[in-house]
Amino acid sequence: MNIANELANIVGKKYVLTKYEEIVPYVKDASYIEGEKPIAVVIPGNVFEVSKVLKLCYENDVPVYVRGGGTSLTGSSVPEGGIVMSMLRFDKILEVNIKDRYVIAEAGVRVGELNSYLEKYGYMYPPDPASDIAATIGGSINTNAGGVRGAKYGATKEWVLGLEVVLPDGTITQFGEKTLKRSEGYDLTALMIGSEGTLGVVTKATLKIAPLPEREAMFLAFYDSYKRFGDVISTLNERGLIPLTAEFLDEVSMNAVKSYGIPYPDNAKALLIIITSEMSDQVLKAIKETSPIELRTIKDKKEMDDTLKLRKGLYSSLLLERETPEQRVIIGDIVVPPSKISETIEEIYNAAKSIGLKIAVFGHIGDGNVHVNIFAGPNDFDKAKELLLETGMIAVKHEGCVSAEHGIGLEKKELLLKEFAYRNNQINLELMKKIKNVFDPKNILNRGKLIE
Amino acid sequence: MIQRIYSTGESSLNEVIRALSSEASNCINCGFCEAVCPTIPAFDYKTSMGARGRINLAKEFLSGNHSLNFRDPFESCLDCYACFQVCPAHVNSGVVSELMKQAIAEGQIENQKHQVAEMITKIVFKYKDPLGLKKELTEWSKGLEFENSYETILYTGHMHQLMAYNKKLSEMLKSIGELYRFLAPLLSSLGNPSFIFSKFYDKKIKERSESQLKNIYFLLKKAGVKFSYLGVEEPYPGTLMIDMGYVNEFKQYAQWVTDLFHKKGVKNIITVDPHTYDVLLNKYTKYVKGFDFNVTFYLDHLSTLKFSRLDKIVTYHEPCHLVRHTDHNVPKGFIESITNLILPIHNGKNTYCCGGPIEAFYPKASEKISDKRFKELKQTKAEIIITSCPICFVNLYKDESVMDISELLANLVT
Structure with a gap:
């Protein structure tokens, strides 16, 4: 044949x-x-x-x-x-229903395009991975993508109501519905999220949407150590203050975005960017208590947009820091409880130093998501892999996970097993394999990925 | 791998390889460019026909694999630079395409030269115009008066005038299919092909394009600009040659054009279309010695004019060669100040190509792109769609709501 x-x-x-x-x-x-x-x-x-x-x-x-x-x-x-x-031919937005707060989009619609479309209704689909210009709805569902809005809105799993799915044998089915909640036994919709294309093919998604939030203020807090800034989110959480966005940049990252013209104190080791939609005074007070060496408040919307560009363009700026075009900036992705972030970063720095690789660390501190960016030349790949493994295990030791929003793919298969083993949860792998076998007994979908 | 090619190639190939390597090797394969590249949906969603795929293929070429079909992926590139706007690594896939087209045109990739491109290059060299037309291109200026001195010239670059002929030519190419492979060399070997080309043009487009040039003339006069026009001596700038990768031929030809301007005593060049403006600003200054003219776009000279207000909703299609290649935003400023402007979803640096640059070689794909853009423009609910480029105008001219900015301004000037 x-x-x-x-x-x-x-x-x-x-x-x-x-x-x-x-x-x-x-x-x-x-x-x-x-x-x-x-x-x-x-x-x-x-x-x-x-x-x-x-x-x-x-x-x-x-x-x-x-x-x-x-x-x-x-x-x-x-x-x-x-x-x-x-799935690129599946590029249509099929329905926007503001009354019932959902949008139906085909799997190949780009996340950024969906949000541009929703903007005219005053709404948004909150998951906004940095790659939203190119990432598709289908792909982002399959990796449970997050983004800078994660602090308040969480990741993709919070926003998927229903899915049209084709099972490996060709059966077409639908998981979930247009309703904002359901209690109907095993949540098959949820099972598809983060399944990395191993269980079925998502062709269409019904997604919950949210009104575009009004930004009240943006705070830029500079710290002279990694120890203090990690306390901010814990302090805010203790007081019931949830910011729209809470991002951090380390010194290497700050240096990389110098061209954006945002001056910072000479002794600054970290920058925290917090955007609020409410209770800004209390947020400001909480930040002050963590003793930043400098604290700036921005209320002008354009200035906020310009400053946010710095964060959006951060990866791009790091790429310009490469010593040769052959050098890659490998983006690591781990997550820990926000209160553990400072010690996690400290240990990651020590690991990078002992392995001998330059790193830049930034991330979504609001949900504890740390991106360790490793500068690796063609001869450094083994060392980079070693550091990725070590970084993942540092996260696990701090009650975190080896992947926050990028998935497992091929890169983190070993790490996932190590995480299970560390917690003595090897049974999880068995359960996952059994689930895979129920959906795809011949193992035709995304063979070799995730749990194999 | 790059070293191997260096040691066996000619000097110009070395240049191409070096430039290609420096551009393509920075690519991190993130796919951002792929998401904004208009040619992917236009070519049945094949990613080899899009920005990231082109870089992947250029890397294949750099690794020594010269036997692939490179022509369609690279000649189908619109050169719109949408990819460059979104690339986090600052890679311009459009430039990668330009370099690969150069490699094809220089014969470094065997048997992939486009016969029509070859034909056009030969005719431009011979007649200083892509179709060998001379008299026809000056018809718009009949009865108009110009200054005697050539110190400041209105330089049409033939772009408006060629649109009517180009439209027919692409229709012909569409209908003869692969036959062009035989016809193109035949046409280019003729003594003067103008007797054929001069018969084939779109009458409506010809009238409209000529009227747009007259509007431009009228607006400049009204603004008190003193200028002349080279008439039958006006040379084509060679835009198509450089667009198709014939860099060496372009260098030689552009030098001749520059020398002619000098001989005529030209100091200031007023261009009337984005492509000519771009090629003079960015290519002549790069490739030609002694190109020291003051190059402007005609709208730069109209700031003293007063216009009455048009109380209608209009939308503006921003040409890639103005907003992305030359960062020229004057037209939008005019439209904004005298109408109720609503921009389409893709605007500013994120504008969307009209499909025009590939109309001759890939008419079906070009039409898909222009249909998509036209739909976006219509979605603004604007009563009038404005463009400021003759290529964009012809490609988007799908109903009578579409007009050139020169037509809008000529109607409203007081």
Whole structure:
């Protein structure tokens, strides 16, 4: 059987790619991991075509790697042979319902595009990964993406109401509904979130939306050590103050964004950016109690926007700090309870120093999410992997997790096992494998990822 | 791998490889460019026909793999630079395409030259115009008076005038399919192909384009600008040559144009379309010796004019070559001050290409892109859609609500 011909019978010849030059771009994603060339790339245009493609692959034991925006940072979307199913033709926003607070979008809609669309209604879909310009709804659901709004709004799992899913054997089903709550046994919708394309193919999502918040104030607090700034979120939590955004940058990160023209004290080691929508006076008071060496308040909306650009452009600025183009900035992603953030960062610095790699640390301090950015040249990859492992275990020791919002993919499979082992939770892996087997007994979806 | 190519290539190839390597190797494969690249949906959602895919393919070329089909992925690039606006690593996939087109045009990638591109380059060299037309291109200026001195010239760059012919040519290419491979070399070998091309033009577009040039003339006069026009001696700037990667030919040709300007005593050049403005500002200054003219866009000269207000909702399609290639925002300022302007969802630096640059070679994809942009412009509910580029105008001219900014200003000037 010629799989490409069979696929062409389903979706049409022009939507099946087999030439080398056509499939090259599908071998990599945004991670440093390169996959193996697929036999073909198929670009279905509707749920029935997805169903037929999966049925064909299921019956013939052909692995299927589903791809959205190809923005995974853990190698989650790279193929290892098989076929790639690109979801980019699923690019329509189907319904906005303000009365019932939901939007229905196809899986290939870019997260940023959805938010631009919702803006005219005064609404937003809160998960806003840094890659929102390219990340798709389907991909972000499959990695349980977060973002800078996570402090107040949480990650993707809080915002998915229902999903249209095609199971590996081609069965089309729907999990969840348009309702804001449900109590109906096992939450199959939730099971799909963060499943990294291993259980089914999301073709359409019903997403909860929220009114765009009014920003009241932005605070920039500078600290001369990593020890104090970590206390801010704990203090705010103790007083019931939840900011819209709470981000932090370390010294290397601050240096990288110097071009944005925000001066900082010479002895500053960390910058905290907090945006509030209410009770700003109390937030200000709480920040002051943590003894920043300098504290600035911004109330002008444009100035807030300009300052936020600094955070949005941070990764870009770090890339300019590379010593050679071959050097990569590998983005680590861990999470700890916010009260543990200072000691976690301290230990990460020590680990980087002993391994001998330059790092820049920033993250979403509001939910304890730390991104350790490792500068790694072509000869440093082994050391970088060692540091990623160590960083993950530092998080675990501090009651955290090895992945906050980037998923497991290929990069963190070993780390996930170590986390389970550390907590003596090996049974979790067995449960996950059993779940996988129920959905996908022939293991055709995203073979080799997550738990294998 | 790069070293290997360095040691075997010609000097110009070395230049291409070095530039390509420095641009492409900074790419981190994040995919941001892919999300904004208009050619992906236009080419059936194939990512090899988009910004990130092009960089992946350029890397294949750099690694020594010269046998792939590079022509379609790179010649389909709109050169709109949407990719560059969003790249966190400051990589310009548009520049990668330009360099790959250069490698194709220079024959470094075998058998991938485009016959029509070859034909146009040959004709430009011979007749100082892509279609060998001379008389036809000056018809707009019949009866108009110009200064005797060429110190300041209105330089049309032939862009407005060529639109009517270009439209017919692309229709012809669409209908003959692969036959162009045989016809193009034949046409370029003719003594003077103008007798063929001069017969094929879109009458309505011709009238409209000529009227736009007259509006520009009228507005400049009204603003008190003293200028001349080279008429049949006006050379084409060579834009298509550089767009298609014929850099060496362009350098030679552009030097000839520059020398001609000098010979005529030109000091100031007033351009009337974004592509000519861009090519003079960014390419002539880069590739040509002695290009020391003061280059402006005609709207820069109209600040003293008074306009009556149009109480209508209008939207403005910002041309890529103005807002992204040259950072020129004067047209928006005019429109904003005299109408009720509502911008489309993609605006400013994030504007969306009209599809025009690939209309001749990839008409179907070009149409998909222009349809998408037209829909966005219509979604603003504006009664009038304004452009400030003849290519954008022709591609978006899908109903009578579309007009050039020169038409709006000529109607409202007091």
